[in-house]
Amino acid sequence: MPLPCSIELDSPGLGWSTLAPCRTLERMYVSEVGDSGSSAYERLIGADRVSGRLYTDPAVFERELERIHHRGWMFVGHESEVAAPGEFVTRRLGRQPVLLTRDDTGAVRLWSNRCPHRGATVCALDRGQTRFFRCPYHAWTFDNAGALVALPGEEGFGPTFDRATHGLAPVPRMDTYRGFVFGSWSHEGQTLAEHLGSARDLIDRVCDVSPVGEISLRAGWLRHRIGANWKMAAENVCDFYHPPITHASSGLMGGVPPDYFSDAYGGVTRDLGGGHGEVDYRQTQGGPRTGLGPHGFIFPNLFIEASSIFVIHPVNVAEMTHLQTPITWVGLPEKMQRPQSRRFATAFGAAGVIEPDDAATWERMQLGLQAGEPEWVVLERGVQFDHTREGRPLDEIVMRGFWRHYRSLMTDEAAAK
Ligand code: FES
Ligand SMILES: [Fe+2]
Known part of the structure; x- marks a missing residue:
């Protein structure tokens, strides 16, 4: 049954104060969002903000499993x-x-x-x-x-x-x-090539660090069980706004210059379409590099992290498993490989300095979002560059691209194309 506030939520350009009076009714509507039609998701995913309910509602999670994790690659x-x-x-x-x-x-x-x-x-x-x-x-x-x-x-x-x-x-x-194995529970739908689209370039670039174009992932996987929704790890891949804050201590320890994670340093963040994206520092001359490969996300669960591979497994609406393994480049000289392996152990190993910072922050986000109010998660940084799909390194362009694709899957938009 249509609710009064649904009319207001459909209206473009509403400010937060306009939304506030409808919140109680809206929540009644949202509590049924997982099983309800597409229109609920169109309301909850805006151009520069999304509802916190998308991280906390078990019905949303069930719909994600069906429409994203089981239909897609x-x-x-x-x-x-x-x-x-x-x-x-x-x-x-x-x-x-x-x-x-x-x-x-x-x-x-x-x-x-x-x-x-x-x-x-x-x-x-x-x-x-x-x-x-x-x-x-x-x-x-x-x-x-x-x-x-x-x-x-x-x-x-x-x-x-x-x-x-x-x-x-x-x-x-x-x-x-190129050795990356993908699966889908659906008998039909996009081919893998169609799904990857321009994100294939991320796989090409990580493989081509090797003189023979091959990587090996045989070091074993670290598994972190984290009390947070899987999308927080997905969005975090290209969130370069947080490292100088969340990882300040590890940055100091690793000798990363304070301005490395800033717009002034150079580099771009790029929405690759299909929910994929990257932060690209290739054009930045003379600065520190964090790893040999690219830094990008392949929707919905693969993070190519310069010198390692991360995988996100959703467990329930408030829990994920995060898997990580270092990359070995076939044929790469030992003097080039060794620092990459050491970097992985320092940053992401059992006593690593990066992963616990992120995991603790995601769990705090999950806890905070249980509060329900304010309703909206803000993704406004660099919105003026969305038409070009490229922005400054700290802009939230990839996150907005992620949500646009997510919305197309959670509604009937993708099927209608
Ligand atoms: S043999 Fe009976 S459950 Fe597998
Ligand atoms: Fe981080």
């Missing part, structure tokens, strides 16, 4: 993690557990980590190498090409039982780009 892992036949890693694709394997023929495959019998995960390890996965419940056993190859008491299932129809279920779509 998500980064899963890297082919180098399963370099040899039989190697595997377990991950999540959206909320669902998946198993990335290389079978005995050398093919990379992506499976639902779910026993076709009664649903137990068939693999509980983070990574390893095996020819078979044996379910712990009734011992149905699958080879690394997903086929059901053994089960106890098979004769009890009768003559019509067919092993061939009881293998592991493949994730409907899997595709790779």
